[in-house]
Amino acid sequence: MTATDTVLSGLSAIRDWQQDCYRDLHRHPELSHQEFGTARKVADRLGGLGYQVHDGIGGTGVFGVLDNGPGAVVLLRADMDALPVAEDTGLDYASTVRGTDRDGHEVPVMHACGHDVHVTALLGAAQLLADGADQWRGTVVALFQPAEETADGARAMVDDGLADALPAVDVALGQHVLPLPAGMVGTHSGPFLAAADSMRITVHGRGAHGSMPQSSVDPVVLAAMIVVRLQTVVSREVAPVEPAVLTVGSIQSGSKSNVIPDRAVLQLNIRTYSDQTRTTILDAIRRIVTAECAASGSPREPEFELFDRFPLTDNDLDATSRVHEAFAAFFGDNCWEMPQGAASEDFSEIPKALGVPYTYWGVGGIDGAAFGRAAEAGRVEQDIPVNHSPKFAPVIQPTLDTATEALVVAALAWLAPAG
Template sequence: MALPSALLDDLATGMDALEDLYREFHRMPELSMEEHRTAERISEFLRGLGLAPFVCGGTGVVAELRNGDGPVLAYRADTDGLPIEEATGLPYASRATGTLPDGTETKVMHGCGHDTHIVTGLEIARLLATHREAWSGTVVFLFQPGEETAAGAAAMISDGLWDRVPTPEAAYGQHISPFTAGGVRLAVGTAMSMADSLRVTVHGRQAHGSQPENAIDPIVLGSHIVTRLQTVVSREIGGTDMAVVTVGTFHAGTKENIIPDRAELTLNIRTFEPEVREKVLAAVHRIIEGEAQASGAPAPTVEEMYRFPRCFNDEAEAEALLTAFRTELGEDAVGVAPPVTGSEDFGHFPDSLGIPGVYWFFGGYSAETVEKGIPGGNHSPFFGPDDVRTSLDTSVRAGLAALLTRAGA
């Protein structure tokens, strides 16, 4: 079923205002779990629709839109920015700053496009609140903080989210990506990987650089760990399984002639299947501990930084949405996507209730830009979608189509 013409006409009429709202949020990104101004602006907009938003999970915002009998559905949009200095050159580029948990001051930008997610969610809420004749039921809007650190969804659930709103029977979300605006891509089954990030501190014994016999060198130890970790995927994981093990940072020492007493590494691990995840994590821990023993060093300290769930698209629900998207956007605009190795904490919402969830992607760049080469994808300082109008039109229509597959009048 295509969307009612009244919804589409209203979307087209309001597009200038929607682009202005997008530019407003683009200019004011905030770091994960620090989205205070963002939450207030979202709440202000929702109150203007006659809704009663409330804060959940620190800086998350929840609003319930009731419209008679019918299914209860959840729609989620994430709201946080990234510690990146924007280099897009856009006239509305972010100049915002923030403070990281360790006290470091940083520039902040919406380098993953969460500004588009916010305004898409707000516009869907506006259209549904305005055109109640087009649907029936209840939509719970979840404006979630802290996606980039995997903290936000869990925080909202821990804050009693599902005790404060009706229980949804399905949950939906979407994400902008660096492909042609006007298109959507949807995976059936696994959509995005699980992720585990670890901070590893290896402990040695400090000594003068000229007297290594008096030291336990944590740099040599850490180097062996880094090298050995490369064999986890290449020698322990089957060729039909997906796993990525990345050592993202390695810090040690203060001076060239001092062997330090410790070194710190941070690791990022991606997998699609729970069994593979556990196998990789077990191998990583075994190697870290084994290399320390081989060096005669104390046991390393291993801390979990964050943990993303698998983002899994319920197969029956995903197939229904593919049909809805093709009807609304056209056959050529809709693609079935393979799983991607990026991660999302959206999965916490459907998983916590045992309900189907579906998460898809929409494009953000003009065909000309895609053809000559996109300057930067997600998490790049150059990430700046250049066909915002088409992108937002597509994301709003896709979100409405998803909701109306169950709640359409």
């Protein structure tokens, strides 16, 4: 048996507690920067496995270090936070939790993105590597990050001195469960997940009675013209071979049918894969909004606020190649090369701050038979719930086994064999 096979031979022994852990985390989700219960469970388990535990990094961040002699230092990362989504899965362990968001609003809470899978898989991998420490040499860092959904959790850990608290890391590895057949893993070299920027734009008009529009500067019409004109940014200012997305997700203005309001607020989301395209789009938005405000006779300049900014996930070529080769050897035909995705992640903030290479891969979480039926009928997008959907519910197995195996296989691609 190889070292990988020997370490993973303990998977059947931890499967029951992993499944119980997953159900518990799914039933008790916590919003970004509020992952206190999850962090406590993580710290307790890591401590029991012999890891040196550091908690409270960036608020609720936790990491454990297992020093097993000379060799590479491998960082494995999982995110912990949930979303303000009302669960509609019908599971007997579905969340009924309600919480308070950062704006003070009471909201439902659900692990609608699979971070409960990520936490459970990393805890399992941490145990397997600890139990199989006679098979490898080096150091494992199991890092559990808060607030990925708000794009500031990784940065919060970095700003709180993460680099000084860690040993000298050689490589950082991470993964995400996706609406793909369970049991499959996929890698991608180079730009993988998009950079994302959210923008809040306030445009100003002059309020008036609905019967006297001549006395107004109508911000609703102004906002409508901005939305229409913004549709030309990607189609006319970005090269056709360069992927990009510009979405106007929200327009808010007024409160009554016969009152012309004095302002409108638009919220936009931009997805790009290069700094140049990112700059082009952001500059175009400001130019178009400013020009439309001038054309409408707006009494004040528009206001722009950028928030929830995610970095580009740009997988290191050599690190990705090494992981892909290890996956191909272990998973066989269940390993594939994934296309780019337009989702976003803040994981890369950590290896960038540490100055180390990284790679980030996908793990399937959908029942294979259900996915196959949907694919055969050409209805994958209609029938398969995706991340952030209230119906998103990864099947427990083989999702947990595969996600745990992937972390162990990837880590052992760097850790030296014992001997």
